[in-house]
Amino acid sequence: AQSVTQLDSQVPVFEEAPVELRCNYSSSVSVYLFWYVQYPNQGLQLLLKYLSGSTLVKGINGFEAEFNKSQTSFHLRKPSVHISDTAEYFCAVSSRYGYNKLIFGAGTRLAVHP
């Protein structure tokens, strides 16, 4: 079985500052990793995913994440945030053998202030 821990429930940051949202996972088998974003009163939208290959993954809206197998982490970063990045961010994991079945973390609420 897999599990996901998002280490921060809320992250306040000023506009144009860098941000890192932390995600750790646990699994006894190889995994795929995802970050999804949820804007207020919306469904979830894929930001980026790691399936294999380069451990640095680039996604939409200037976000990137790095897969670290030894630390079982998949932290999300953006060098300069905008007000429009205010949203809830979810890290998710799936097994490579049941890759459609997503297990989500509790979410991190990113609040970007002017």
Added chain:
Amino acid sequence: NAGVTQTPKFQVLKTGQSMTLQCAQDMNHEYMSWYRQDPGMGLRLIHYSVGAGITDQGEVPNGYNVSRSTTEDFPLRLLSAAPSQTSVYFCASSSFDRANTEAFFGQGTRLTVV
């Protein structure tokens, strides 16, 4: 392209009432799933389906039934609503194409049980 469509968007039920949340996708995806989203708990898997006629339980299946008679539709039934089922419900679909694995989410149904 509509993607994943959920109806209704909002619903208030009295304890003990039954209802069906509708979910339809037009992407010919094999895999469909239902999640509930509660504050501080992220998204938890209720039921999922790997194709027409095949369903299975997720993490929190009690109080919910599903069926999958067509590829497109995956309704979620609450048999006897309880206040603990007050939540936001999301339907998602994805294909079995490993290289393009991505879950597409509906806009959600906000359910209140009084």
